[in-house]
Amino acid sequence: MFKTIKALVLREVRYKEADRILTLLSAEEGKLTAKARGALRKSSRTGAATQQLTYAEMTLFANKGKWTVNEASVLEGFDGLRTDLEAFALGSYFAECLEALSVEDEPDAELMQLGLNSLYALSRGLCEARLIKAAFELRLMCLSGYAPDLTACACCGGEPRDPVFHPSDGRVYCRTCPHGGGTLPLGGEALAAMRYISSAPAKKLLSFSLGDEGASALAAVAESYLLRQTERRFGTLDYYKQVRLQNIE
Numbered sequence: 001m002f003k004t005i006k007a008l009v010l011r012e013v014r015y016k017e018a019d020r021i022l023t024l025l026s027a028e029e030g031k032l033t034a035k036a037r038g039a040l041r042k043s044s045r046t047g048a049a050t051q052q053l054t055y056a057e058m059t060l061f062a063n064k065g066k067w068t069v070n071e072a073s074v075l076e077g078f079d080g081l082r083t084d085l086e087a088f089a090l091g092s093y094f095a096e097c098l099e100a101l102s103v104e105d106e107p108d109a110e111l112m113q114l115g116l117n118s119l120y121a122l123s124r125g126l127c128e129a130r131l132i133k134a135a136f137e138l139r140l141m142c143l144s145g146y147a148p149d150l151t152a153c154a155c156c157g158g159e160p161r162d163p164v165f166h167p168s169d170g171r172v173y174c175r176t177c178p179h180g181g182g183t184l185p186l187g188g189e190a191l192a193a194m195r196y197i198s199s200a201p202a203k204k205l206l207s208f209s210l211g212d213e214g215a216s217a218l219a220a221v222a223e224s225y226l227l228r229q230t231e232r233r234f235g236t237l238d239y240y241k242q243v244r245l246q247n248i249e
């Protein structure tokens, strides 16, 4: 049986001499694994379209529940990521997050769109990388059933004064209201940005602006929230931070 899908290559692993095993995210099928035979050969017709962080149209052949890539052509190569190691490392982290939070056989068009839009923004440098990262992390949490409760202070019920965020319970508090510790400073500007990211239309996700202090607070809170809620480490995030540090030094 043949099937044509549009898929983002989240991960590629070399297999045998010249094959690739791909982890794909598609709007039609959700997450799936497919083999691309001979994709690493120079003459391969599927080589370019089966590289990590490529969005491609693929014709897959199914046999006994296993998928093989028959044909593939690039729809969006995110070329800006391939010439910038730091951006590529961050894109790989996005891909690892998408792999962790997507489900096999469960198509999720919003998740797919978030992944593609975020990689596109990163590839074109449409916005500061730390803001693209924070918006991606927070929106991903919202789409995956971990939306934080940002409506009011979880203690006094009022509009939070000098707000702080609790990454474990996903709530905001006034800095002076009792909240049991473990919170991160948020501030009013970053709270407004979090509210925006949680509810903005997908295409306008990055249409917010923040001062330097607000951006730092948002970045710290979004990353910490994702790590706390998923309760796992992301090897690609550690790598991204290493690359960033080297670029700063």
Ligand SMILES: [Zn+2]
Pocket (backbone or CB within 6 Å): 153, 154, 155, 156, 157, 158, 160, 161, 173, 174, 177
């Ligand atoms: Zn309060």
